[in-house]
Structures are given as C-alpha cells and as structure tokens.
Amino acid sequence: MGKLYRSSWQVCLAWMAIVGLVFFQAGAASGADIRKSSKETCVLSLEGEIVSGDFSRLVEIAAKEFLGVDGESSARDTICLNSPGGNVTEGVKLAEFLYKNGVGTVIDEGAECYSMCAIMFMMGIAQGPEVTFVNRKLHVTGKLGFHRPFLALKEESLISTKALAVAHDVALEDMSKIMLLANNLVPWSNSTMMRPDLIQEMLGHIGNDFFYIDTVEKAGRFEIELIGLPVQSAPPEERAYYACENSFHWQVGLMKDPVDVRKFTKPVTQDESVVKLLKTADGTEYYSVTSSDAGYSEAGCVIAVNGNGLQGCGYNGMYNVLLGQGACTVDNFADRSWGINQLASYRPGLTLEELGGAATSADATSPRSIVGAKASATCAVFSKTGEREIEPCEATLNINVIVDNRRSDRYEFVWPTGNKTILARDGDFFTINGKPSIPYADDGYTLCALNSETRNRFCFKL
Known part of the structure; x- marks a missing residue:
C-alpha cells in the first residue's frame, strides 16, 4: 500500500504555486457545442474546447432543459462531456455551476474528457431537500485524464512583467476557486469531491502526460461510477474477497500492488483459507475474509453475497478504517453491515480497456454464452x-x-x-x-x- 497522502491544504499550497491559465492549448475556437442531448444518458451535451462565453450559453440552455429537483433530487439533470479542456477561468465557472445546481456528469461510450473538462466532471452531483450524492458516470470505453495547468504562451513570445503579474494573480484566483470546489465534502461522507491524492497525481503529470482513470481501483478510489460493465459472473468467494479488500483500501489510497485473488491458487485447508463460507441462509452466502493487511493488527470482514447484492462489515487495524460499523459476526451482521457497491467486487487492477472489451459483442464465431x-x-x-x-x-x-x-x-x-x-x-x-x-x-x-x-x-x- 502506498504512503498516506498529504492533507488538502498542503496540496493547495503546491497548486497555488502554479502559474497557469489553460489546461489545453489549441488554435482559435468558437467555443464548445452545448445543446440538448439526443442520448438517454444525459439531458445536455458539451463537446469541444472550452472558451470564454461558454458559461453564459450553458446557463441559458440549462434554464430551458433542466427540471431541477423532482421531489427527491436533481439526479435527472445530467450533462454529457466530450472535451479536451480549455480556458480555466471559464471552466471554473462551468464547474461551479454544475456543483451548485446539482448537475450530474457523464462521459459516455467512446467520449473523451481531459484537463479542465476532467475538473468539471468531478463536480457532478445530485441535490435534493433530503438526499444529496455524487453523480458522475464514466463509460468503460470513455477516457478521463488529468494533468497540470500551464500558461499558454506562443514560442519566443515577449510579455511584460506587469502582464505576467496579472496573469499570475488570475491563475491563483482560479486555482483557489477550484480548490474550494475540490475540498467540498462528498455528501454523507468525510471524503472530498476531489481526493488529495488525485490532485497530487494531476500536479505530477504535465502536457500530454495525463493521469488516466483507467482501472477499477482508480474509479473506486476516486468515487467514479462505471457504466457499461459486463455481467459479473465471478464466484461469490472471489467477489467477497475483493469487496472486503477494496472497501478498505479505497478509503486510504491507491495500492502499489493491487490485490489479486489469483495469487491464492495453492491448495489450502479451510482453516488456512483467506475466504471461508460461514453460513448460507435464504439464498445469501456469508463469508469471512482475512485481509492481506492482517498480521500485526486485525484486518478482515464478513461479506454477504446474494446474487448481485453485497453487504459487509469489518475493521482494518493497519489503517484504522471501518467497513460498516466495524468488526462483526454473522449474529450481529444485520446491525453492523452496510451495502457495498458492485464495483468493489471486481479485481482492482482490472483495466477499463479489458472491461470494455468484455462488454462488447462477442465475435460471431465464438461459442454462445x-x-x-x-x-x-x-x-x-x-x-x-x-x-x-x-x-x-x-x-x-x-x-x-x-x-x-x-x-x-x-x-x-x-x-x-x-x-x-x-x-x-x-x-x-x-x-x-x-x-x-x-x-x-x-x-x-x-x-x-x-x-x-x-x-x-x-x-x-x-
């Protein structure tokens, strides 16, 4: 497991030292194409480079197309993003609008979202009088990439020190606004809309060297819902194992060497097994899972698998994190457990490219599933x-x-x-x-x- 990451304010100081006005540099552009979407996955779509004026156009069309809270939440108000990024100042205003108005974000099948677009995507949320939650979806064939902002200057351009000072102040102001957005708490959680280690990874990638959300682990760690997933057909023992490990590690950080159940292929006795069947009742199988972190400290879970449903509780002493209400038994499972997202049942090192391949139609010559x-x-x-x-x-x-x-x-x-x-x-x-x-x-x-x-x-x- 990697080291614990710096606190948000330390990352903020590092980010505030950057002088940058754009996340993407290209030729002249007329602005992003913002319109009503023809897809069922979203109400609006935004495609192309982000330039000055896009915010006003989004506000205008959103007033006509978004319905707001439907009695429970604004989850139906969504926007599909397909953009290389662009002007930071304009992107900040767009991101603020999405977050403050409870707009969900989607990177649909085959779409790409980089740089400032990636920041906007991370602000996807649904809001309501009693229910508020993160609402951002990435298709397994979509692309999501982060990198460091930079000052867009033509080669060998001359610029006055006064102009550079103004640009520096504008950049700092924009970065400050993004940090305020990034540090907003995820509803019903102690997590932030952008975790500190995601910001740290972004700052470490320059130009076309993007930090991609390209594995199950990265999507789970940074609370991004994956859509277009293939049918989960792994044995319940395997799903229970990953559900326990992922539920712990996704609260802490990315693993240097993601866990892999295939490493435990040697014959073992029931007492030595890392996954043990405790009980079967009413179609639900209850498993005891010993975490790979167990040793000097307690680390393990009880996981219940019922079809595609997962619930669990447990404690990891190495990182002092809980699943549900902490350590539990089958007897007190109902009181101490909570639901687990299906994504946690997948191998964390599995790439989205592999998932996307599995999600597509099989070759006509392949045996029928x-x-x-x-x-x-x-x-x-x-x-x-x-x-x-x-x-x-x-x-x-x-x-x-x-x-x-x-x-x-x-x-x-x-x-x-x-x-x-x-x-x-x-x-x-x-x-x-x-x-x-x-x-x-x-x-x-x-x-x-x-x-x-x-x-x-x-x-x-x-």
Whole structure:
C-alpha cells in the first residue's frame, strides 16, 4: 500500500504555486457545442474546447432543459462531456455551476474528457431537500485524464512583467476557486469531491502526460461510477474477497500492488483459507475474509453475497478504517453491515480497456454464452475410499462468459438436501467449492473434476 497522502491544504499550497491559465492549448475556437442531448444518458451535451462565453450559453440552455429537483433530487439533470479542456477561468465557472445546481456528469461510450473538462466532471452531483450524492458516470470505453495547468504562451513570445503579474494573480484566483470546489465534502461522507491524492497525481503529470482513470481501483478510489460493465459472473468467494479488500483500501489510497485473488491458487485447508463460507441462509452466502493487511493488527470482514447484492462489515487495524460499523459476526451482521457497491467486487487492477472489451459483442464465431440457465442434472461424488453418492440435482449454468479477457464457466448444483456444489473455471484454473481441482473426462458424464484437497471426484450429467 502506498504512503498516506498529504492533507488538502498542503496540496493547495503546491497548486497555488502554479502559474497557469489553460489546461489545453489549441488554435482559435468558437467555443464548445452545448445543446440538448439526443442520448438517454444525459439531458445536455458539451463537446469541444472550452472558451470564454461558454458559461453564459450553458446557463441559458440549462434554464430551458433542466427540471431541477423532482421531489427527491436533481439526479435527472445530467450533462454529457466530450472535451479536451480549455480556458480555466471559464471552466471554473462551468464547474461551479454544475456543483451548485446539482448537475450530474457523464462521459459516455467512446467520449473523451481531459484537463479542465476532467475538473468539471468531478463536480457532478445530485441535490435534493433530503438526499444529496455524487453523480458522475464514466463509460468503460470513455477516457478521463488529468494533468497540470500551464500558461499558454506562443514560442519566443515577449510579455511584460506587469502582464505576467496579472496573469499570475488570475491563475491563483482560479486555482483557489477550484480548490474550494475540490475540498467540498462528498455528501454523507468525510471524503472530498476531489481526493488529495488525485490532485497530487494531476500536479505530477504535465502536457500530454495525463493521469488516466483507467482501472477499477482508480474509479473506486476516486468515487467514479462505471457504466457499461459486463455481467459479473465471478464466484461469490472471489467477489467477497475483493469487496472486503477494496472497501478498505479505497478509503486510504491507491495500492502499489493491487490485490489479486489469483495469487491464492495453492491448495489450502479451510482453516488456512483467506475466504471461508460461514453460513448460507435464504439464498445469501456469508463469508469471512482475512485481509492481506492482517498480521500485526486485525484486518478482515464478513461479506454477504446474494446474487448481485453485497453487504459487509469489518475493521482494518493497519489503517484504522471501518467497513460498516466495524468488526462483526454473522449474529450481529444485520446491525453492523452496510451495502457495498458492485464495483468493489471486481479485481482492482482490472483495466477499463479489458472491461470494455468484455462488454462488447462477442465475435460471431465464438461459442454462445449461457447466463443463468436452469437445468435438471445428475450429480455424483466418488470418494477416495470407493464410496459413491449419486443423486438428481438442479443446475444453474453460466457458460462461456468472458471476464477479464478470460473464459469463465460456473456450474452451481443444488442437491436434494439443499447443499451446493460449485464447479467453476476461471481461464485455465478450476475449483470445486473454492478449492483447486483438476478436470477430466469420464464416459457417461458431462464433466468430472478431482478435488486436489479431499481427493474426492465430482461428476455431473446434464
């Protein structure tokens, strides 16, 4: 895990030392194209370089098209952004308008938002008399990049010291306004609209060297909702593991080496496993997760997985952060847990490019994916001592689902007793109930697998 970041006021001092009037330098432009959007994802759209006068035009069209609070919040008032950035002074006014008027921001499929546009995007919010929340969405195929502002001067231009002093004062004023926006608290949170480490990363990138929001971890850390995500078909044990780790680390900072469940592929006993099934009740599976930070201090969670729903509670002593109301058990889970965003169930190092590829249509020659299909089956277990159990069972199939650019298959079998056997494939790695397994063919059965820990063989026939 990286070092904790400097406080906002220290970052502010660093930023205030910059002399800069634009985030993007280009030829003459007539201004951004601001109009009513034809897309369902947003009410208005802004495309092109930001120049003086764009603020007035946005205010004018917003007065006609935005509905304001609909009784609960202003979440329906949204603007799609597709811009390389531009004039800071004008961009600051646009960003202030978005934040103060509760306008949500969207970077839609294939759109790009850099520099001053990125600052505007981070001000996306919804407001209401009783509900207020961050409202900014990035499509997995969109681009969002931050870099340091700079003074736009032509090569070898001469400029008077008085003019430079004026430019310096204007830049400082604009940076001060952006910092005030950035340091506004995220509603119902101790976080800020732009976290200090995001500002720090932005200041460390110059010119065309952008700091991109290009991984699940960066989106989660900086509280950016991803849209266009593929179907999450990872096993519940894997989702529980990432939900615990991400929920802790996203409160602290970016990890130097993001956690990866694939590092825990060696056969282990139930007592050694970092993810343990504690209880199954009413379709919900409760898992105990030991964080990679555990050791000298307590670090772990209880995570409940019910379909696509996630809830959890826990404590990480290394960073003194909580999930929900802190450490908990299955018995007090309902009182101490809270909901977890689905994004937290993904591998943090997964890139948006990988997600975007998985979200697109498969090649016509690829095998057809099967998601959530139900079927009657025959299940069999053959023990290493020669005992066997053969029973009718009910199967739920998720076959040929592409996750993280790897084929993923998941077969969930429910025996007459209500017990479950889960056979899963992640790329070339197979598991039975989370334990490493070896698949093999057997006449009369669709597929068999050997549990490398118990040495029992499981087979099924559809």
